[in-house]
Amino acid sequence: MTLIEKESPTRSAAVATMQAAVVHSFGEPLSLETKPIPTPGAAEIVVEIESCGLCHTDIHAAHGDWPVKPSPPFTPGHEGVGIVTALGDGVTEVAVGDRVALPWLGYACGTCEYCVSGWETLCPEQQMMGYTMDGGFAQYAKAYGRYVVKVPDGIDPVEASPLTCAGVTTYKAVKVAGTRSSDLVAVFGVGGLGHLAVQYAAIAGGRVIAVDIHDEKLELARELGAEFTVNALEEDPVTAIQKLGGADQAIATAVSPRAVEQAYGSLRRHGTLVFVGLPADNYVRLPIFETVLNGITVVGSIVGTRLDLREVFELHAAGKTRVILEERPLAEVNEAIADVDAGRVPARIVLRP
Numbered sequence: 364m365t366l367i368e369k370e371s372p373t374r375s376a377a378v379a380t381m382q383a384a385v386v387h388s389f390g391e392p393l394s395l396e397t398k399p400i401p402t403p404g405a406a407e408i409v410v411e412i413e414s415c416g417l418c419h420t421d422i423h424a425a426h427g428d429w430p431v432k433p434s435p436p437f438t439p440g441h442e443g444v445g446i447v448t449a450l451g452d453g454v455t456e457v458a459v460g461d462r463v464a465l466p467w468l469g470y471a472c473g474t475c476e477y478c479v480s481g482w483e484t485l486c487p488e489q490q491m492m493g494y495t496m497d498g499g500f501a502q503y504a505k506a507y508g509r510y511v512v513k514v515p516d517g518i519d520p521v522e523a524s525p526l527t528c529a530g531v532t533t534y535k536a537v538k539v540a541g542t543r544s545s546d547l548v549a550v551f552g553v554g555g556l557g558h559l560a561v562q563y564a565a566i567a568g569g570r571v572i573a574v575d576i577h578d579e580k581l582e583l584a585r586e587l588g589a590e591f592t593v594n595a596l597e598e599d600p601v602t603a604i605q606k607l608g609g610a611d612q613a614i615a616t617a618v619s620p621r622a623v624e625q626a627y628g629s630l631r632r633h634g635t636l637v638f639v640g641l642p643a644d645n646y647v648r649l650p651i652f653e654t655v656l657n658g659i660t661v662v663g664s665i666v667g668t669r670l671d672l673r674e675v676f677e678l679h680a681a682g683k684t685r686v687i688l689e690e691r692p693l694a695e696v697n698e699a700i701a702d703v704d705a706g707r708v709p710a711r712i713v714l715r716p
């Protein structure tokens with residue numbers, strides 16, 4: 364935080380400002396700007412951001428890749444973690460000084476049929492951090508007190524960041540997949556999402572097959588609990604996985620329609636394909652005939668609830684998961700985006716303002 368003195372002959376007002384990375388038009392680099400620190404309205408809080416992961420979604424947001432687009436100018440970031448510095452009227456869920464995570468689901472109505480049945484992530488009134496609300500690529504961010512999740516003591520805030528989207532998203536995907544002990548689970552793509560999906564599938568009791576096109580990522584997947592690995596450049600993952608009996612569940616985190624089609628092809632009868640990653644290219648071709656005759660389930664899974672994120676933090680605090688990340692200064696957000704696009708990062712980049 365810096366204080367800029369406004370020069371005035373009659374008064375001198377101090378305006379508290381912060382740095383934020385802002386998207387002004389799709390496809391252009393983000394601009395680092397000085398903005399006023401937000402002030403909380405009713406039910407809102409302000410959080411001093413310690414770290415915020417860079418998710419593929421932020422890049423798609425900045426490019427305007429998806430059918431539902433954000434409205435520039437906006438600040439991306441939905442893996443923000445930081446300390447609460449101010450409370451608006453009526454906030455009782457958190458206190459100043461608490462460390463909280465600001466996930467994708469920035470707001471939900473709390474009363475619709477989805478909200479009251481445990482599917483707040485499907486609320487039609489929802490607002491999304493870093494998409495319809497300014498997100499965590501800044502020194503401060505505003506959030507709704509009811510929709511942040513406390514980060515338990517003992518969790519490094521930098522590690523909490525990737526858990527806030529990549530973690531909860533894959534944790535939920537494994538829940539949606541219905542993985543039970545002895546199930547064969549194929550995880551397509553071992554990046555920010557996939558390296559956590561491998562771990563949650565193993566925690567659920569699954570025998571994990573990791574599929575990627577980089578040997579070092581497959582090596583990482585083995586370290587994180589994958590029993591089998593397939594390099595899709597060297598062998599056909601469909602053939603390789605069918606040789607193992609076919610996957611009970613396939614979790615598609617790779618942002619490539621081709622990988623999603625391979626994930627479908629790797630299933631055994633009665634298998635389940637979970638769509639998680641969101642490629643800019645929105646369509647895949649799947650056969651109706653085989654889906655019907657083999658009793659295949661295809662299901663989409665979007666992030667997770669506040670309860671899911673609490674469980675993710677609980678597992679991490681208990682030492683059950685590892686987060687692979689690389690820290691970069693927020694000022695290097697554009698270079699970080701270029702490196703993610705080029706596949707030059709191990710799993711997750713976490714930006715620090």
Ligand SMILES: [Zn+2]
Nearest residue numbers: 418420528529
């Ligand atoms: Zn994300």
Ligand SMILES: [Zn+2]
Nearest residue numbers: 472475478486
């Ligand atoms: Zn709702």
